[in-house]
Amino acid sequence: ETGVTQTPRHLVMGMTNKKSLKCEQHLGHNAMYWYKQSAKKPLELMFVYSLEERVENNSVPSRFSPECPNSSHLFLHLHTLQPEDSALYLCASSQDLSRAGVRYGYTFGSGTRLTVV
Amino acid sequence: QKEVEQNSGPLSVPEGAIASLNCTYSDRGSQSFFWYRQYSGKSPELIMFIYSNGDKEDGRFTAQLNKASQYVSLLIRDSQPSDSATYLCAPGGSYIPTFGRGTSLIVHP
Numbered sequence: 001e002t003g004v005t006q007t008p009r010h011l012v013m014g015m016t017n018k019k020s021l022k023c024e025q026h027l028g029h030n031a032m033y034w035y036k037q038s039a040k041k042p043l044e045l046m047f048v049y050s051l052e053e054r055v056e057n058n059s060v061p062s063r064f065s066p067e068c069p070n071s072s073h074l075f076l077h078l079h080t081l082q083p084e085d086s087a088l089y090l091c092a093s094s095q096d097l098s099r100a101g102v103r104y105g106y107t108f109g110s111g112t113r114l115t116v117v
Numbered sequence: 118q119k120e121v122e123q124n125s126g127p128l129s130v131p132e133g134a135i136a137s138l139n140c141t142y143s144d145r146g147s148q149s150f151f152w153y154r155q156y157s158g159k160s161p162e163l164i165m166f167i168y169s170n171g172d173k174e175d176g177r178f179t180a181q182l183n184k185a186s187q188y189v190s191l192l193i194r195d196s197q198p199s200d201s202a203t204y205l206c207a208p209g210g211s212y213i214p215t216f217g218r219g220t221s222l223i224v225h226p
Contacts, residue, residue, distance in 0.1 A: 040125075043161070043205070043216040056213060090160055103168070105151045105209075108160035 003027065006091050006109035013081065014117055021076040021112045023091030031097050032074040033106065034066060035090040043090070049074060050097050081116045088113055120144070121206055123217035130224055136193040138220045140206035143187070149209030150189045152180060155219065156202045165191065168209065196224040 004025045013019050025032065034046040048056035049068040063085075065077040074091055092106040120143045130136045140150070149168035153161035167173045167180040167189065179192040193200055203221050207214040 040218075042218045045213055048213060058213075103149075103166050103209075105153075105163045105166060105207075106161075108162070111160050113158075 004091055004093055004107050004109035006089075006112050008112060009110065010113045010115075012115045012117060013078070015081060015083075017081075018077070018079040020078065021089055021091075021114075023074040023076075023109055025072055025074075025091075025093040025107070025109075027093060027095075027107060029093035029095050029107070030071050031094045032068060032071070033092040033094075034074065034076050035092060035108075037088040037090060037111075039087075046076075048097075055097070078114075081114075083116050086115045120215055121208060121217040123204075123206060123220050125218050125220060127221040127223050130196050130222070132196060132198060132224055132226050134196050134224075136196045136200065136222055136224065138191045138193075138204045138206075138222065139188055140190065140217055141188045142208060144208065145184075145187065147184075147187075147208040147210065150180070150182060151207045151209055151214070152178075152189075152191045153205040153207065153216075154202045155205060161205055166209065193222075196222075198224045198226055200224050 007022045031050045036044045045058050046060045047066040052068045063080050067075040088111045090111045091109040094106050122141045152165040154164045155161040165180045167182045173180045177194045181190045201224050203219040205216050205219040207216045
């Protein structure tokens with residue numbers, strides 16, 4: 001596989017469930033990101049990891065818990081979510097933090113469409 | 118964070134026309150910008166990066182950066198129905214860019 005892979009593609013979960021989103025990148029990148037995209041809203045940055053260290057936590061509720069066991073994998077653990085958390089969750093990677101903003105930008109995964117019922 | 122503003126549209130153009138998408142920004146220190154394209158239900162895809170005043174051309178796409186007026190634009194020549202998507206701009210120079218809301222472009226036959 002190449003690029004950034006996200007699983008599952010679609011997820012429906014109840015408010016009391018616990019689930020995890022998975023992201024894997026095969027690009028040799030050192031930085032990984034979680035973004036949330038709700039209908040008619042801009043992309044919202046949630047978390048940033050560089051070499052498995054969290055460098056940004058953008059005021060995200062504790063019901064979202066990220067995990068980065070190595071530079072190729074990123075998880076987003078979900079528990080007791082609310083219906084308003086329904087959105088497209090996008091994982092992205094960049095070569096490193098410094099080069100994310102210069103020329104190369106991000107490579108995004110296909111996203112997980114999450115519905116909370 | 119560096120803020121950007123985009124008209125959400127939709128911008129509707131006929132096939133073969135030039136589509137002009139604009140993005141204004143508030144941080145005078147912004148030196149570079151990205152343009153991403155996002156098809157409905159898909160993830161954003163990087164299509165252009167511009168880091169200097171003036172124009173940058175790549176095929177049918179031309180990005181224009183005007184630092185004095187603080188806007189960046191994307192021109193799509195000979196627009197095709199396959200160009201129908203949402204176009205997002207984001208400032209470079211930071212590992213945590215603030216994306217604009219995106220402009221929806223519809224190219225009708």
